[in-house]
Amino acid sequence: MRIALLGGGGHAAVIIEAMRAAGLAPAFIVDRNKAMWGRSVLEVPVIGDDDHLAGSGATHFIVSLGAVGPGRDRQTLFELGIAAGLKPLAIIHPTAIVSPSAMIGAGSAVLAGAVLCARATVGRNVIVNTRAVVEHDCTVGDHVHIATGACLSGQVQVSEAAFIGAGAAVRQNVVIGAHACIGLGSAVVRDVAAGSLVVGVPAEVKRMSV
Numbered sequence: 325m326r327i328a329l330l331g332g333g334g335h336a337a338v339i340i341e342a343m344r345a346a347g348l349a350p351a352f353i354v355d356r357n358k359a360m361w362g363r364s365v366l367e368v369p370v371i372g373d374d375d376h377l378a379g380s381g382a383t384h385f386i387v388s389l390g391a392v393g394p395g396r397d398r399q400t401l402f403e404l405g406i407a408a409g410l411k412p413l414a415i416i417h418p419t420a421i422v423s424p425s426a427m428i429g430a431g432s433a434v435l436a437g438a439v440l441c442a443r444a445t446v447g448r449n450v451i452v453n454t455r456a457v458v459e460h461d462c463t464v465g466d467h468v469h470i471a472t473g474a475c476l477s478g479q480v481q482v483s484e485a486a487f488i489g490a491g492a493a494v495r496q497n498v499v500i501g502a503h504a505c506i507g508l509g510s511a512v513v514r515d516v517a518a519g520s521l522v523v524g525v526p527a528e529v530k531r532m533s534v
């Protein structure tokens with residue numbers, strides 16, 4: 325197995341250490357920032373941009389871009405890895421607690437101290453970040469990022485590519501729409517419309533759609 329990482333910033337360092345803790349060895353990184361080419365992140369070389377994926381000899385990949393800034397988003401990078409003929413690799417940090425009845429999709433990362441409870445289902449290319457909790461019977465769609473320390477209570481549904489900010493808490497049975505964004509530390513007590521931004525305790529709508 326030869327594993328490529330897509331994105332060489334802060335989140336890549338977390339992914340590299342999670343992989344090593346799980347006994348996996350990242351082979352190289354691709355990054356859009358030319359200044360990084362020829363350098364390394366925690367001894368993993370940055371070989372060039374995304375065009376270097378095809379023909380690199382990589383067999384597997386993981387999207388190691390966390391937040392979405394300038395450049396491609398996490399979903400686009402995931403699709404790029406697939407298009408290059410690579411298989412998405414799921415990683416689980418050995419300190420994460422994952423129920424035997426939980427499901428984790430291809431290319432997802434369950435990081436240090438995260439908890440996935442009974443029958444939780446996590447899609448593809450999801451980040452369950454450090455110490456996040458996904459309670460029983462939650463459904464988490466593809467490309468979602470559940471940031472550090474966020475907590476989804478039982479039976480919450482998070483739709484595709486939504487972002488749950490660090491330390492946010494979501495009440496049981498709430499449905500969060502696709503591409504919605506939940507601000508850091510928010511308490512979400514009712515459903516959130518697709519594409520909207522909600523913030524606060526209790527969380528209020530700040531923007532209806534993006």
Ligand code: JB2
Pocket residue numbers: 330331332333334335336354355356357360373374388389390391392393394395396397401
């Ligand atoms: O299209 C791209 C692309 N766009 C940005 N392709 C590739 N291969 N790489 C891309 N990048 C690269 O991702 C940037 O050039 C940069 O090197 C990296 C993003 O690094 P940064 O440290 O800015 O963000 P991050 O996503 O690694 O980490 C954020 O998200 C984490 C979850 C930070 O905010 C962290 O604090 C946070 N823990």
